[in-house]
Amino acid sequence: MIIETKNLHKTYTETEVEVKAVNGIDLSFEEGEFTAIVGPSGCGKTTFLNLLGGLDAPTSGSVSIDGTDISSLTSKQMIDFRLNNIGFVFQAYNLIPVLTAKENAEFIMQLQNRPKEERESRIAELFKAIGIEGKENIKPGRLSGGQQQRVAVARALASKPKFILADEPTANLDSKATAELLDIMHELNRQERITFIFATHDKRVIDRAERVITLEDGKVVSDIAGAQ
Amino acid sequence: MNLRIAWRNLWRNRKRTLITVSLIALSVSLAVFMRSFQEGSYAKMIENAIGNFTGYVQVHQKDYWGDRSIDNGIDVSDSLINTILSTKDVEGVNLRLESFALASHNVSTKGALIMGIVPKAGDEMLNIKSKIIKGDYITDSDKSIIIGSKLANFLDIDVSDTLVLLGQGHWGQSAVGAYSVKGIVKMPIATLDRRIIFMPLSLAQEYYSFPDGVTSIVVRFSDSNETRSITKELNSKLDTTMYRAIAWQDMSPEMVQQIESDRISGIFMLGILYMIIAFGVFGTVLMMTEERKKEYAVMISIGMQKTKLITISFYETIIMNLFGVIVGVLIAIPLVVYFHYYPIVMTGQAAKSIEKLGIEPVMPTILSSQIILNQVFVIISISLVAFIYPLTAIFKLNVIKAMKR
Secondary structure, three states, X not given: OOEEEEEEEEEEOOOOOOEXXXXXXXXXXXXXXXXXXXXXXXXXXXXXXXXXXXXXOOOEEEEEEOOEXXXXXXXXXXXXXXXXXXXXXXXXXXXXXXXXXXXXXXXXXXXXXXXXXXXXXXHHHHHHXXXXXXXXXXXXXXXXXXXXXXXXXXXXXXXXXXXXEEEOOOXXXXXXXXXXXXXXXXXXXXXXXXXXXXXXXXXXXXXXOOEEEEEEOOEEEEEEEOOO | OHHHHHHHHHOOOHHHHHHHHHHHHHHHHHHHHHHHHHHHHHHHHHHHHHXXXXXXXXXXXXXXXXXXXXXXXXXXXXXXXXXXXOOOOOOEEEEEEEEEEEEEEOOEEEEEEEEEEOHHHHHHHHOOHHHEEEEOOOOOOOOEEEEEHHHHHHHOOOOOOEEEEEEEOHHHOEEEEEEEEEEEEOOOXXXXXXXXXXXXXXXXXXXXXXXXXXXXXXXXXXXXXXXXHHHHHHHHHOOOOOEEEEEHHHHOHHHHHHHHHHHHHHHHHHHHHHHHHHHHHHHHHHHHHHOOHHHHHHHHHOOOOHHHHHHHHHHHHHHHHHHHHHHHHHHHHHXXXXXXXXXXXXXXXXXXXXXXXXXXXXXXXXXXXXXXXXXXXXXXXXXXXXXXHHHHHHHOOOHHHHHOO
């Protein structure tokens, strides 16, 4: 087990109406899982993912990763923890526009002060695996959506994190690009035993997931393993 | 990596960065140019009124400046002169014996300022020879005088005529003499031209019955910026129970005040200019920060510490401002150098009014690295103040909210 949530709650009180975005979730995720968290819009998928990634703090309950209760970490420690343990793939790719595809992909490794040779070989390996060789020196603005998302996946995978949180990674991609990206992620999941957790309502992702967790009103309503 | 990202970020919006850099460059060049002209004019004014007349430092009997009477004069000795000359950076001295007398010719009488000078040294400093409009300059052995043109006009006296002087000599002795006018000088300062009479120092000492006596020892040195330090050193070396060295700022406080008030008004104008720059810089920094909050949030979420983001933002602000300063200084320097060697020559009524004050009607710039450094300091300060915005914005950044932008 690498991730465990216990009685996890997140309540927003910023508006007059109290919103329980995550309402008592107890879940655990093992190494090498390929899991989809599904549910209608507003069911708490993204909030749950944010809590798993330490981007948001729970109102109550806990998230522990490899035995570390991440709510006990300071903001600075949490950023370092994310740097070394968690990869993120976003719906809008969120690449750094002033950096080339290669610079984006090796960005996290640079933050980790990994040696240049290691970075070069890892990025070359990943770019080959995700099929964007030859695009290394192109900036994100000149890449297609599918190519940008592949670079984003390479960025998330480059430092070999324990798990990757992907929030609607295929929402902006066409069917072909989605299928190719899922193939790549699944292959890397198998090869490198990296856990993938998707928040999605894309049927194409759900169909490829090995475990599907359905949320409604911030609660788990079903958790089906071996879904594929 | 931080520097590379900062540099590339600056050129994401090329037009905006170039507009901001141009604004800074234009303002810096204008500020350097304006300040160089302003300080150049002050330097010229000081050089004309002080350097070429009273001198930057004078040594007197300790009570002389409070009561400028011949009774508070000095008996010049070699040891006193040697003490002054042994002071660092001092190049020489000019001895003067100054007092007042009534000057009479025919039926006209007027109070006059008598200045006994060593003719050669006096001319080197006061440049009297070049101002003589009639007759000749005096020599050491002459028993004649040179008179200001306005005073000569009032007394209706001409070259070779005899002027009668009546005054009070040293320790109350009467001073009476009749001297031939050798030359008529037109002094640029009108008030001086109306009352000045130059005579050889030895003749003045004889007239005032004050052998070896002087009222002022003008200390000569080349760098006027050393005025205060030389005055201080002189006072530390002289017997202050008898003598006192005094700087021009203390001899002419009204000129210091005039320069200071003018300088303040110039700096106030620059302040307004810099306020405009500050708003321009702040606007750019604000836009650069606001439009990239989502990007900051992404970078933080993938593992970049806020301190690194702040470093990038700091580089962006400093690079943009320094770039503007460098361009501005590069524009200003050739102009400042040109107008230093080829100053603006004033003409017409403006020139006449300036000349009346005894100042050459030219406006040179001054070559001063301090003026440039001050502008760099101001722009860096503006950058640092503007940088407070991204600094606080990044520290307070709510990653979740920023990601939703």
